[in-house]
Amino acid sequence: MKNVTQVQLKNGMKVMLKEIHTAPIISSWIWYRVGSRDESTGRTGISHWTEHMLFKGTKKFPGGILDKAISRDGGRWNASTSRDSTRYYETMPAAKIDLALRLEADRMTRSLFDPKEVASERTVVISEREGSENEPMFLLGEAVQNASFRVHPYHHEIIGDMADLRSITRDDLFDHYRAYYVPNNAVLSVAGDFDTRSMLNRIKELFEPIPKGNFPPRLARPEPERKGELQLTVEGPGETAFMQIAYPFPNATHPDYFPLQVLESLLNGASGLSYKTCRLYRALVDTSLAVDVSGWSESTIDPFLYRFTIVHRPDVKPEKALAALDDEIKKMQDEPAPEAEIHRAVKQARAVFAYGSENITHQAFWMGYTSMFSDYSWYTTYLDKLAKVTPDDVQRVAQTYFQQNKRVVGAYVPAGKAN
Amino acid sequence: MAAKTKSSFPSPEDVYQVTLPNGITVLARSNFNSPSVNIGGYLPAGSISETDDKLGLADFVTSMLMRGTQKRTFDDIYNELESVGASLGFDSGVHNVNFGGRALVEDLPLLLNLLSESLRAPGFPKDEVERLRTQLLTGLALRAQDTSDMADLLFEQFLYANHPYGKPTDGFVETVQAITRDDLESFHRLHFGPRGLVIAIVGAIQPKKAVEAVEKVMGGWSVPGQKEPPALPPLKPLKKLITKHHAIPGKSQSDLVVGTIGPNRKSPDHMAASLGNSVLGQFGMMGRIGDAVREKAGLAYYAYSSLHSGIGPGSWEVAAGVNPKNLKKALDLIEKELKRFVRNGVTREELADSQANFIGRLPLTLESNGGMISAILNIHRYDLGMDYYQRYESLVRKVTRTDVVDVAGKYIDPDRLVIATAGP
Numbered sequence: 001m002k003n004v005t006q007v008q009l010k011n012g013m014k015v016m017l018k019e020i021h022t023a024p025i026i027s028s029w030i031w032y033r034v035g036s037r038d039e040s041t042g043r044t045g046i047s048h049w050t051e052h053m054l055f056k057g058t059k060k061f062p063g064g065i066l067d068k069a070i071s072r073d074g075g076r077w078n079a080s081t082s083r084d085s086t087r088y089y090e091t092m093p094a095a096k097i098d099l100a101l102r103l104e105a106d107r108m109t110r111s112l113f114d115p116k117e118v119a120s121e122r123t124v125v126i127s128e129r130e131g132s133e134n135e136p137m138f139l140l141g142e143a144v145q146n147a148s149f150r151v152h153p154y155h156h157e158i159i160g161d162m163a164d165l166r167s168i169t170r171d172d173l174f175d176h177y178r179a180y181y182v183p184n185n186a187v188l189s190v191a192g193d194f195d196t197r198s199m200l201n202r203i204k205e206l207f208e209p210i211p212k213g214n215f216p217p218r219l220a221r222p223e224p225e226r227k228g229e230l231q232l233t234v235e236g237p238g239e240t241a242f243m244q245i246a247y248p249f250p251n252a253t254h255p256d257y258f259p260l261q262v263l264e265s266l267l268n269g270a271s272g273l274s275y276k277t278c279r280l281y282r283a284l285v286d287t288s289l290a291v292d293v294s295g296w297s298e299s300t301i302d303p304f305l306y307r308f309t310i311v312h313r314p315d316v317k318p319e320k321a322l323a324a325l326d327d328e329i330k331k332m333q334d335e336p337a338p339e340a341e342i343h344r345a346v347k348q349a350r351a352v353f354a355y356g357s358e359n360i361t362h363q364a365f366w367m368g369y370t371s372m373f374s375d376y377s378w379y380t381t382y383l384d385k386l387a388k389v390t391p392d393d394v395q396r397v398a399q400t401y402f403q404q405n406k407r408v409v410g411a412y413v414p415a416g417k418a419n
Numbered sequence: 420m421a422a423k424t425k426s427s428f429p430s431p432e433d434v435y436q437v438t439l440p441n442g443i444t445v446l447a448r449s450n451f452n453s454p455s456v457n458i459g460g461y462l463p464a465g466s467i468s469e470t471d472d473k474l475g476l477a478d479f480v481t482s483m484l485m486r487g488t489q490k491r492t493f494d495d496i497y498n499e500l501e502s503v504g505a506s507l508g509f510d511s512g513v514h515n516v517n518f519g520g521r522a523l524v525e526d527l528p529l530l531l532n533l534l535s536e537s538l539r540a541p542g543f544p545k546d547e548v549e550r551l552r553t554q555l556l557t558g559l560a561l562r563a564q565d566t567s568d569m570a571d572l573l574f575e576q577f578l579y580a581n582h583p584y585g586k587p588t589d590g591f592v593e594t595v596q597a598i599t600r601d602d603l604e605s606f607h608r609l610h611f612g613p614r615g616l617v618i619a620i621v622g623a624i625q626p627k628k629a630v631e632a633v634e635k636v637m638g639g640w641s642v643p644g645q646k647e648p649p650a651l652p653p654l655k656p657l658k659k660l661i662t663k664h665h666a667i668p669g670k671s672q673s674d675l676v677v678g679t680i681g682p683n684r685k686s687p688d689h690m691a692a693s694l695g696n697s698v699l700g701q702f703g704m705m706g707r708i709g710d711a712v713r714e715k716a717g718l719a720y721y722a723y724s725s726l727h728s729g730i731g732p733g734s735w736e737v738a739a740g741v742n743p744k745n746l747k748k749a750l751d752l753i754e755k756e757l758k759r760f761v762r763n764g765v766t767r768e769e770l771a772d773s774q775a776n777f778i779g780r781l782p783l784t785l786e787s788n789g790g791m792i793s794a795i796l797n798i799h800r801y802d803l804g805m806d807y808y809q810r811y812e813s814l815v816r817k818v819t820r821t822d823v824v825d826v827a828g829k830y831i832d833p834d835r836l837v838i839a840t841a842g843p
Contacts, residue, residue, distance in 0.1 A: 022452040023786045024424045055704070064710070067703035072772045074779015093424070093779055120717030128720035130671040131740050134566055237669030238564040240557055274506055276497035286494065288550055291557045313553055344502050351455070351504025351523050358453045358787045415669065 004367065004376060005196050011212045012184025015203055016367040016376065018191040020360055026192030027091040027364040030104045031372055034180035035084045036158040037302070038219055045160015046168055046176050048081040049125050053173060054088065055079070056117040058110040061103055063117065069099055076361075081158055084301045085372040091361045094193040098202065104188070105206040108181050118170040126166070129159045136236055136412050137244075137309070143234045144244045144410040148305055152223040182213025189368035192360045223248070223303070230408045235415060240291075241312040242412040243322060247402055249306040252299035252373045258385045259393035260297065260306070260401065265345035266337055266394070267328065268295035268308075272352045283328045284310065290321040301373045306401065318411060332398035336391030346387050353383060424782055428808035429795055435626030436805070441641050442614040445633045446795050447626035450788055456524045456622025456629075457788035458534065459796055461515035463648050464610040466588045473598050475590020479555065480606050481511040484537040486547040493547055496533060505530055509537070513583050514648065514730050516611075521788070524623040527632060534618075535636040538611060543603050555595050562589070566674040566841045567740065569665045574676040574839035577661050578734060582654050612645030613637065619795045621788040651731045656680065657835040665841040673743045673842025677753055678736025681830055684728040684801045690814055691822035692735065692830065693726055697773035698765040698823075699756070700724025700737055707760070708737055711752045718745045718752070730800075735830055743842050750838065758833050764824025777815045781808065 005017040034047050057063030070077045075092035077100070090100035132138040142157050149155035159165075188207070190199060226248070250256050269275025275294065276285075284290040292311040298304050308325060312318050356362045370378045435447045469476040485507065486493040500507055505522035507530060518538075522530045562568045572587055579585030589595075618637075620629040657679060682688040700708035705723040712722035722739035737757070741749045765773075784790050785808070798807050 023427055024782050025786060064703070064714070068772060071703045072775045072779070074776055074781070074783065076780070076783060091783060093782055096779070120715065123717035124713055124720055127672070127718065127740065127742060130742055131720055133671040136564070237667065239560050240564075269501065270504065273501055273504060274497060274508075275501070277494055277501050282494070285550070288553070291554050311557065313557070315553075348501065348504040354453055354455045354523055355521060358450075358455065360786065 005200065006376070007200060009183065009204060009208050011208060011210055013207055014187040014371065015200065016187065016189040016371070017196050017199055018363060018367060019194060019196055020191055020363060021193050023360060024094045024193050025091060025360050026094045026097040026190065026194055027089060027361040028097060028100045028104070028188070028190045029087055029089040029364050029368045030108070031085055031087045031187040031189065031368040032180055033084070033185050033218070033372065034086055035082050036156060036160075037083050037153045038180070039153060039156070039160070040219070042164055043168060043172060043176070044156040044164045045125065045158070046164070046172060047086055048158050048160065049121065049165070049168065050173055050177050051079050051081045051086050052121050052125060053113055053118065053177070054107050054111050056114065056121065057112055058106045059112065060106050060110070066103060073099060075100065083154055083158065083298075083304070087368065089361065089364070097192075097194070101202065101206050105210065108183065108186065109210055111177060113170060113174045113177065115170045118173060122165065125159070126162070129162060129165065132159060136238055136240070136242060136414070139236055140234050140242055140244050140410050140412040141307075143232055144246050144307070144408050145305070147230055147232055147408045147410070148246050148248070149223050151221045152302060153219045153221065154223075154300075154302065154304055179216055182215055183207060183210045184212045185215045187368050187371045189364050189371070191364035191367065226406045228405050231411075232408065233411045233413050235413045238414040239314070239416060241318055241414055243310040243312065243318055244410045245308045245322070245325070246305045246408045246410075248303055248406055249297050249401060250303050251301055252378070256397050256400065259389045259397045261386060262337070262342055262345045262389045263332060263394050263398055264295065264297055264306075265348060266341050267332065270345060270348035270352060271296070272355070273348060279328050280308075280325060283324050284321055287324070288313065289316050289324050293321075293325065299373055322409070326404070329398065329402045333395065333402065335395065337394040339391060342389060342391065342394070346383065349383055349386055425809065427782060428785060429791065429798070429805065430809050431805040434795055434805050435630060437630050439613070439634055439638050441638065442616065443633070443637055443640075444617045444799065445630045446617070446619040446799060447624075447629035448621045448791060448795065449624060449626055450621055450791065451623045454524055454623050455521055455788065456527050456620060456624055457519070457521040457792050458530060458618060458620050459517075459519040459789075459792035460616065460618035461517045461796070461800075462538070462611065462616040463514060464516045465512050465514040465648070466586070467513050467583045467648050467651070468610055468646070469606070471586070472594060473602055474586055474594040475555070475588070476598055476602055476606055477511045477516065478588050478590065479551070479595065479598050480603050481509045481516050482551055482555070483543055483548065483603060484509050484541045485533075486551060487542040487544040488536045489540040489542050490536060493544070496537070499529060499533065503529065507533055507537075511588055513588065519789075519792070527624065531632055531636045535640070539640055541607060543600055545600060548600050548603065552595065555589070556592060558589065559592050559595065564667060566667055566670055566672060567738075569667060569841035570674040570676045570738070570839050573663050573665050573841065574678065574736065574837055575734075577663060577837045577839065578657070578678065578680065579654060582652060584731060609644065609646045610648070612642030613640045614642075614645050617796065617799055619792045621791045621795070654680065654732050657837065660834055660836055660838070662838045663840070665839075666843065667841055668843055670843050671742075672740050673746050673840055674738070674740050675746065675750060675838070675840045676736050676738050677750065677836055677838045678734055679831055679836050681726050681733035681735035682728055682826070683731055683733050686728070688826045688829065689728055691818045692826045694770065694773045694777065694815070694818050695760070695765060695823040695827050696724055696726040696735065697776065698769045699760050702769070702773050702776060707756050708753060711756055712739055712749055716748070716752060718742075718749050722749070746840060746842070754833060757831060761827045761831050761833060764820055764827055767820060770818070770820055770823060774815050774818070778812050781811065
């Protein structure tokens with residue numbers, strides 16, 4: 001891990017710094033270990049809504065001032081909430097990064113949560129959910145996710161359920177914020193055109209005075225093993241039928257994660273590239289059984305899902321496309337993957353890594369992102385771990401994780417031709 | 420601005436430009452920060468050359484380019500690309516077919532060979548034509564269900580009535596069904612050629628070497644009968660307020676687009692309109708529109724304005740997604756903001772903020788190879804001069820409040836707008 005400095009501040013906040021002098025830019029990310037998996041029934045969507053509230057201002061940086069200040073300096077900023085974490089970033093011209101650091105130090109503990117702002121943001125978040133509900137794939141994905149998790153809080157979507165978005169109060173939001181937004185629950189990752197020593201000094205000046213807090217333990221209710229395939233349907237407008245098939249998938253630090261990445265590359269293509277020569281595209285699209293097929297995993301703290309999506313052709317029965325997908329999985333289970341295909345997957349990953357190194361925002365992202373479920377070595381050793389995967393490993397994980405009696409199969413059934 | 424920052428912007432000294440004898444323009448700039456290379460470019464074979472009964476033809480041809488050539492199958496082409504983690508793609512607009520791709524620098528020859536072969540010798544294999552047709556028709560079925568796509572379509576149809584800009588480049592179900600394999604071949608034969616083709620290369624390669632690489636694979640291309648695209652017909656200005664709704668039952672959100680004609684990219688009004696638009700619906704959390712519709716009224720997750728400026732008449736539009744019962748409320752707020760913008764323009768502070776933003780954000784825009792390619796191609800396409808980004812700061816600072824209120828009044832008339840909505 002050349003040129004990455006990792007320091008823990010006195011209050012427990014973790015700082016990661018990487019000097020990159022290719023462009024006069026600095027990207028700063030702050031990460032909190034809180035996401036939709038930390039929400040109990042009645043509070044779904046509260047982490048994402050809290051993230052929205054952090055844009056509504058502090059005493060020092062009132063709402064409407066923050067965004068203008070960043071934009072004025074030519075910066076980009078945004079935030080997002082995932083299942084496991086919430087992250088805020090600013091990418092700025094190098095000379096202007098101090099503003100971003102001051103802002104993040106301030107809003108970690110001094111966001112106002114003005115009741116009027118909570119009220120207007122409630123309808124904004126509801127509108128965000130309504131926009132998602134316009135998409136058949138959102139409706140289907142949500143149903144499949146709900147069915148896949150009865151016990152684990154990965155059960156619900158990050159945006160939350162409408163019932164909770166209507167009933168969560170200002171105090172619920174504020175309590176959630178106070179509980180999780182403490183320095184010892186945060187990681188600051190900064191990459192770009194700076195000098196490490198002076199950057200670290202400035203970060204200490206701004207963040208070290210923030211007192212340590214006690215944050216609640218994370219919800220940990222392991223999902224019991226499913227015994228038997230579950231099938232469900234979602235009906236809605238449109239004329240295109242979709243299918244989503246979800247298999248339980250291990251967490252990102254599980255040793256099987258890497259052979260599974262190779263398997264994913266073979267079946268669905270490498271992430272970030274086109275996927276027209278992966279096995280499933282050849283078996284379903286080239287044969288005119290489906291319009292499209294894709295699949296993806298996520299890097300999560302607890303086991304989540306591997307999901308396939310099929311966009312059906314109007315002239316082919318959905319079951320036929322699913323049968324072709326099952327055949328391809330069976331082939332992976334019946335014989336070891338050819339060495340050449342594994343080498344190809346590694347070369348693809350190498351190229352995607354090279355493209356990512358052009359971008360400073362991306363570099364700061366990966367330092368913080370990997371610390372949410374592992375540490376930065378997860379990223380720096382990724383290619384080596386991939387290169388060590390053997391044909392037998394791929395066959396074994398195909399057998400272990402892609403079992404039909406543990407999956408959920410969801411079908412979107414369109415109401416018919418729209419007007 | 421610091422010297423280091425300015426030297427990261429393109430200039431006549433570091434962008435190498437050559438026009439090959441067959442008419443291809445090559446622009447190249449090096450960036451050795453990562454071992455990769457990007458290409459991008461365009462050629463004048465867009466939908467402007469297609470007829471109304473075959474709308475979507477240029478798009479269909481473009482999507483077929485990589486689905487089999489006279490030498491290689493669809494699977495061969497993608498196998499070469501994907502095996503080395505490279506990518507290449509084409510899309511089409513009204514004027515141009517655009518392309519873009521990237522690879523590790525050692526694979527640049529592979530990328531250029533595939534680009535050349537796809538452009539010069541597509542095979543249009545019959546089974547691939549039919550497979551793509553099904554995919555395109557599914558795309559149209561999904562478009563018909565997308566409130567944002569349908570509001571856009573409706574908006575353009577009425578803003579650009581009887582004009583090529585008013586017709587969707589992906590066509591309609593009937594027109595895509597009517598396109599034959601012969602149509603595809605003959606469109607390609609007549610409109611694809613080296614004249615007017617521009618290709619930019621940015622990455623870990625010396626600019627001269629990049630030009631040589633292009634010359635090697637594409638220098639020998641000649642198409643004596645390559646047709647000139649037709650000229651754009653004149654556009655009639657809006658005479659009144661036009662309000663149109665497209666019903667899509669069962670949806671939980673409606674989308675709206677409100678707007679009018681804007682300046683083209685070469686217009687002297689462009690910079691003032693662009694800064695004005697920033698204040699109106701971009702700056703910070705989407706400018707005044709975002710502030711009124713999202714921040715204050717809580718009506719929408721997204722609400723913003725945008726200025727689309729190209730070769731012909733541009734559009735200046737406001738878009739938002741709202742609960743169907745709030746449609747009227749959102750439209751009223753937008754109308755109020757447009758009126759205020761036209762009457763009073765922008766404040767001194769607002770203008771200064773957006774000017775600072777335009778100047779400050781340049782290093783970020785130009786950071787990646789892809790960002791640099793877009794910048795260089797825009798400079799070339801609109802004759803902005805290769806020193807454009809060196810002069811950019813003064814161009815931005817020159818704009819006054821009077822300039823902004825003048826262009827606002829010149830282009831936006833709150834009584835002559837197109838208001839397009841789609842939803843239940």
